[in-house]
Amino acid sequence: MRNVEVAWIFRELADLMELKGADYFKIRAYRNAARILSGLDKPLVEIWKEGGLTKVPGIGRNIAAKVSEILTTGGLKKHEELLQEFPPGLLEIMSLPGIGPKKAALLREGLGVTGLGELARAAREKRVRTLPGMGSKTESEIIRNIEMRENRGDRVLLVSAGDLAEEFIEYIKRIPGVSGVEAGGSLRRRRETVGDIDLVAAGSDPQSVLDAVAGHPRVRKMLESSPGRARFYTNWGVVVDLEVAPEEIFGLALFRSTGSRAHYQRLQRIFTERGLKLDEAIKDGPGAAIQEQDIYASLGLPWIPPELREDRGEVEAALENRLPHLLETADIKGDLHLHTNWSDGINTIEQMVQRARAKGYQYVAVTDHSRSLKIAGGLSLERLREQHEQIRKMNDEFEDFRIFTGIEVDILPRGGLDCPDEILEETDLVVASVHSAFKQDRGTMTNRILSAVENKNVDIIGHLTGRLISKREGYDLDLDRVFEAAADCGTILEINASPDRLDLNDLNARRAREKGIKVAINTDAHDLKRLDEMRYGVSVARRAWLEPDDVVNTMPVGELIKYLRRR
DNA sequence: GCCGTTTTCGGCCCGACTGTTTTCAGTCG
Numbered sequence: 120m121r122n123v124e125v126a127w128i129f130r131e132l133a134d135l136m137e138l139k140g141a142d143y144f145k146i147r148a149y150r151n152a153a154r155i156l157s158g159l160d161k162p163l164v165e166i167w168k169e170g171g172l173t174k175v176p177g178i179g180r181n182i183a184a185k186v187s188e189i190l191t192t193g194g195l196k197k198h199e200e201l202l203q204e205f206p207p208g209l210l211e212i213m214s215l216p217g218i219g220p221k222k223a224a225l226l227r228e229g230l231g232v233t234g235l236g237e238l239a240r241a242a243r244e245k246r247v248r249t250l251p252g253m254g255s256k257t258e259s260e261i262i263r264n265i266e267m268r269e270n271r272g273d274r275v276l277l278v279s280a281g282d283l284a285e286e287f288i289e290y291i292k293r294i295p296g297v298s299g300v301e302a303g304g305s306l307r308r309r310r311e312t313v314g315d316i317d318l319v320a321a322g323s324d325p326q327s328v329l330d331a332v333a334g335h336p337r338v339r340k341m342l343e344s345s346p347g348r349a350r351f352y353t354n355w356g357v358v359v360d361l362e363v364a365p366e367e368i369f370g371l372a373l374f375r376s377t378g379s380r381a382h383y384q385r386l387q388r389i390f391t392e393r394g395l396k397l398d399e400a401i402k403d404g405p406g407a408a409i410q411e412q413d414i415y416a417s418l419g420l421p422w423i424p425p426e427l428r429e430d431r432g433e434v435e436a437a438l439e440n441r442l443p444h445l446l447e448t449a450d451i452k453g454d455l456h457l458h459t460n461w462s463d464g465i466n467t468i469e470q471m472v473q474r475a476r477a478k479g480y481q482y483v484a485v486t487d488h489s490r491s492l493k494i495a496g497g498l499s500l501e502r503l504r505e506q507h508e509q510i511r512k513m514n515d516e517f518e519d520f521r522i523f524t525g526i527e528v529d530i531l532p533r534g535g536l537d538c539p540d541e542i543l544e545e546t547d548l549v550v551a552s553v554h555s556a557f558k559q560d561r562g563t564m565t566n567r568i569l570s571a572v573e574n575k576n577v578d579i580i581g582h583l584t585g586r587l588i589s590k591r592e593g594y595d596l597d598l599d600r601v602f603e604a605a606a607d608c609g610t611i612l613e614i615n616a617s618p619d620r621l622d623l624n625d626l627n628a629r630r631a632r633e634k635g636i637k638v639a640i641n642t643d644a645h646d647l648k649r650l651d652e653m654r655y656g657v658s659v660a661r662r663a664w665l666e667p668d669d670v671v672n673t674m675p676v677g678e679l680i681k682y683l684r685r686r
Numbered sequence: 687g688c689c690g691t692t693t694t695c696g697g698c699c700c701g702a703c704t705g706t707t708t709t710c711a712g713t714c715g
Contacts, residue, residue: 141687144698148687179688217704219713254706463715492713493700532702554715556703 120164125189126157127200129182134164139218142681143663152182158465158646163189197246208234211357215264216591217257218319225250235345239265257531271589273314275357278308278618279654280313283355287318287335291361292332297322298366303376307425309658311588311621315350319373342388345445370410381430382423386454389418389434426661445661448654450673453482455580456527456550456641457650458612461506462487463495465646468510481676483547484525489537491529492554498526500542507546521676523547527581532556534570536577543576548683550613550641552581553594561595568596572604578683579639580605582615582622584605590619600625606634611671614663616656617649628663639671 133149142458155177156163161503166172167190172183189195191258212235213223222575229250231635232238241247242261248254254255255494262537284302291300324345332351333341342350342358351359364372375383391399407558412422420437427433436442458464468485475483487506488497498506507524514522525548529537532555536543551571559567571577583601584593606613612631615622620643623631628638640656642649660670674682 136687145687147698152687177688181687217713221712252706252711256705491701492715497700555701557715558704 120161122159122188122663123157123282125163125186127151128189128195129156130184131151131210132195132198132201135198135205135214136212138205138209139201139223140220144461146181148177148179151177154187155465158648160648169590186523197440206233208237208285211235212238215261215268217260217264220258222253225252225282228318235265235268237518242284257326267592273356273358274312274589274616275355276588276622277309277311277313277457277658278355278652279355280316283337283353283357283444284316284318286330286337287316287359287361289336291318291328291332294322294328296324297328299369301373303373304360304378305420307373307377307424307429308379309525310660311624311659316361317376318359318361319369319376320361320363321366322363322368323365323599328363329361330536332359333334347614369416370408370412374411374414374426377425377428379429382433383432385434386418388412393418408463424661426658427664429662433672443664443666446657446665446667448657450639450667450670451480451653451657452675453480453672453679454642454644454650454653455484455523455548455579456615456671457638457644458487458527459485461496461502462492462498463483468506468513470647471644472513472520472522474650476629479649481519482521482523482679484523484529484550486525486550487528489528489556491531491537495554497529497537498508500538503542521680525549526553528577529554530567530571531566532559534567535573536571540576543574543591546576548579550581551577551578553585557591559594564594565597565600568601569604572601572610573608573623575608575686577610578686579611579641581613581615581641581643582617582620583612584622584627586620586622586624588619588621595621597609598630600664602631602634602636603632607638609637611637611639614638614656614659616640616642616652616654616659618652620654621655621659623659623663625659627658628665632663632665632669637671638665638669 124591129149130153133153136146136149155175163186167187172178173180173185185195209223209227212218212221212226214360226232230241230246232241236356239262241259245258246259247258275480279555285304288300291297294653297572300318300320302317303319305316306313306316320328329344329349332338337353338351339353339354342352346365353359362372362376389562414420423437423442456473457471459468460466472483488495490497490499503526510524526538526546528551530551530553531537536551572580584596587594612623615630631638640653640660642652644650644652669683671679
């Protein structure tokens with residue numbers, strides 16, 4: 120069992136206890152435990168076997184016993200009992216924005232709704248507004264949010280699909296007769312969410328591979344099968360679609376699986392125009408295995424990276440030999456937005472720095488929250504000064520690494536920043552972000568953010584739109600005006616690499632680049648493990664056609680310091 | 687629930703915003 124799966128049980132347990140009206144601090148302890156467990160970079164089973172669970176800060180005797188129960192039995196009795204009491208549909212209701220435990224309980228008691236479908240119907244029939252404390256606005260918000268969720272369908276975050284795919288890939292690789300296996304589909308194109316996980320394997324005996332995968336511990340059932348192909352439903356609720364092709368046509372199968380449909384059709388049109396057929400064109404070298412390169416080469420094109428295959432001009436660019444030299448994760452030389460235990464992070468500055476050094480970075484900026492964000496332990500001016508003092512001392516110890524003093528300063532609801540300018544001025548790196556009053560109207564929100572973009576002490580605007588993928592829409596914002604101002608002022612925009620944010624997204628990052636705006640790709644990590652999420656931000660950048668020069672944290676430390684001063 | 691050379695009980699505990707009200711409960715970062 121993965122750490123995140125154990126953490127998930129505690130998160131759900133906390134929600135259930137909240138519905139039950141349990142003690143606030145107990146609930147908080149469970150939530151905190153969930154956060155800590157998912158942040159551990161060592162498998163829980165190992166820590167458990169070593170008897171080290173209670174040594175983890177935030178995990179006491181009780182939670183350790185529960186973890187142990189989960190690891191031995193695969194579940195938690197208390198969790199299962201509560202699920203009997205409160206149907207899972209109620210948890211879904213509670214996960215709607217604006218609906219917490221009290222409103223969820225009221226909806227159940229007052230209207231008897233126990234799931235999203237029933238709730239949507241009740242809202243459309245204007246029954247929700249009959250409940251105390253609920254009116255027409257709540258009603259229409261409910262409908263809007265449920266519809267948004269329905270549109271999302273069964274898509275999961277790229278990170279979840281990637282983790283699950285990785286398990287299957289490792290498993291399939293070891294099946295005798297398999298000479299290769301790769302993810303195709305939207306996972307390979309690195310879209311922010313993935314529907315089915317498409318896998319393509321090369322093997323001489325397809326049926327034996329499919330049979331072996333049917334026995335994978337995560338497979339609940341086989342949905343469909345045909346020669347060389349099967350669809351499996353997994354215990355994560357995600358469908359895995361596996362195709363096993365002979366080695367000679369593995370490249371072709373992978374190419375087809377990768378798509379996108381629009382990209383594929385665009386290429387096919389070119390084949391047709393030239394009087395060729397895709398299948399025939401690649402059968403030139405008999406006996407030789409077909410590579411993806413061969414398919415593109417048969418049209419005189421260079422290989423097109425999967426992230427670009429969306430029919431957004433990549434075929435034309437390839438025809439004119441002007442494909443971008445896409446950014447790679449290895450180009451990244453530092454992380455300019457992360458948190459430590461000075462505010463709401465889990466690890467110390469030392470630990471975060473040590474990990475960043477191990478990753479081969481040249482620098483990081485420590486950007487804890489500013490004073491207004493009380494719940495996240497925002498730093499008072501005094502504490503901020505103290506932290507910066509400590510960082511300056513730490514820097515004396517390094518010759519080959521630089522810690523930038525920093526802050527993630529709140530952009531206040533009325534505009535302006537949550538920290539005096541004179542302090543920002545002497546801070547190496549300032550990220551400014553919105554963390555409150557998300558529902559302001561377009562004009563107010565735009566002006567609010569512009570006040571930060573135009574502040575000469577602000578280096579980077581963090582997670583610009585505030586969206587949480589398939590959970591919360593971004594703020595109502597005039598992006599054109601923000602981009603214009605950022606281009607004018609030389610303000611850097613962030614691609615926040617956190618897999619549930621990916622903000623800017625691919626399209627907006629591409630627009631930013633076209634306006635000449637520089638981008639920083641930051642993890643916003645709150646623990647060691649999440650420093651590794653840089654690659655998701657890089658995926659967005661690649662889908663946005665970004666090259667190393669577009670991204671400030673590809674600069675070596677000296678160049679970056681000069682760049683930041685020049686602003 | 688967790689934590690503790692201020693140790694085994696008592697502290698942990700924000701505050702603005704929203705939608706609903708006409709003084710406030712619920713939600714959220």
